[in-house]
Amino acid sequence: xxxxxxxWEALEEIPDPEIPVVSLVDLGVIRSVDxxxxxxxxxxxxxxxGCPALEVMKRAMEEKIPGAEVRVIQDDSxxxxxxxxxxxxxxxxxxxxxxxxxxxxxxxLVQLQANVFRCPYCGSTKTRLENIFGPTPCRSLRYCESxxxxxxxxxxI
Amino acid sequence: xxxxxxxxxxxDELVLGWRDSEWTGIAPLLEEDVAFSxxxxxxxxxxxxxxxxxxxxxxxxxxxxxxxxxxxxxxxxLVELHLxxxxxxxxxxxxYEVADEIRITALKDDSDSAVAGLAAKIDREEAYHRMHAExxxxxxxxxxxxxxxxxxxxxxxxxxxxxxLRPELAVRTGLDLPSNTVLQGRQRGSHTEELxxxxxxxxxxxxxxxxxxxx
Numbered sequence: 001x002x003x004x005x006x007x008w009e010a011l012e013e014i015p016d017p018e019i020p021v022v023s024l025v026d027l028g029v030i031r032s033v034d035x036x037x038x039x040x041x042x043x044x045x046x047x048x049x050g051c052p053a054l055e056v057m058k059r060a061m062e063e064k065i066p067g068a069e070v071r072v073i074q075d076d077s078x079x080x081x082x083x084x085x086x087x088x089x090x091x092x093x094x095x096x097x098x099x100x101x102x103x104x105x106x107x108x109l110v111q112l113q114a115n116v117f118r119c120p121y122c123g124s125t126k127t128r129l130e131n132i133f134g135p136t137p138c139r140s141l142r143y144c145e146s147x148x149x150x151x152x153x154x155x156x157i
Numbered sequence: 158x159x160x161x162x163x164x165x166x167x168x169d170e171l172v173l174g175w176r177d178s179e180w181t182g183i184a185p186l187l188e189e190d191v192a193f194s195x196x197x198x199x200x201x202x203x204x205x206x207x208x209x210x211x212x213x214x215x216x217x218x219x220x221x222x223x224x225x226x227x228x229x230x231x232x233x234x235l236v237e238l239h240l241x242x243x244x245x246x247x248x249x250x251x252x253y254e255v256a257d258e259i260r261i262t263a264l265k266d267d268s269d270s271a272v273a274g275l276a277a278k279i280d281r282e283e284a285y286h287r288m289h290a291e292x293x294x295x296x297x298x299x300x301x302x303x304x305x306x307x308x309x310x311x312x313x314x315x316x317x318x319x320x321x322l323r324p325e326l327a328v329r330t331g332l333d334l335p336s337n338t339v340l341q342g343r344q345r346g347s348h349t350e351e352l353x354x355x356x357x358x359x360x361x362x363x364x365x366x367x368x369x370x371x372x
Contacts, residue, residue, distance in 0.1 A: 048282060050202020074206050075274025076281065106284035109292060131188045132289050133195035137202070137282070157281040
């Protein structure tokens, strides 16, 4: 019979469809795993509501763990703060700057325009905001003034 | 909040998402092409989440989104307008985001925890739409062409909100509330002639393949 630890291990092997360097566990989208009487129940919290990867993730979980019931929780419980330290490091190594920590109030444009976001390639904070929006809902575009490399910045939500 | 009001929120986001996506490929700046496409994707994602909430676990959110007749939609006339002109497009985005923030803030305190939880999540994403709208508003606020667009669209923005939330919108935008005569035909409950052609296009696949389209 499958145990909770095995389910978590299986989930760790499912890559994010759009950022395959991180797994669903790295991303922090699995809120809970419950196994009782052989029935597996997974609570899954979407990242961005318009993200097309959500359907792919849900199907991947159902395929990987046959018979699992995947419940989608649409509340505010997922935040970019739930990305694990290992997940953040994998993002950075792939050239995608990990998100800044969530603050009590919503992020402001002046914060995004500030020189505090670190370039994932050279580590400089001399970076500027190019576009609040990027190729997927979760990313902004920045440019590093030090190594002249454009890069993607994970948005904080 | 009533189901009708939630349906109004979902329909606004769906229809505005559709309108925003009309800039994909033809926006005046490449950066705005990316921005409008991403905003549209978010808005339609919000609509989907609200339709799913309204439909319930066994319900059909797609049926709610696409199987109604145009006159049964609860969207505000503001989002229906076909505005392929930049000053009006930005004026609408700005007015919509200010009004939407007031509405979403109220929803975050809803007595139904599922509604309040979803509103909080939507609010986190909308913060980025607001930044985008504010950035453009700051840049264009003194331009006569933009001022004119804001004046034209202002009654429509007021018509998006229920009466009790309108004074706050007036304070935030610094504009005076219009008379009831001006609001006529521009408030939620009325529709513009521009909704029907949008609906024709938006529901075309659904109507042509009722059993579900295969790609």
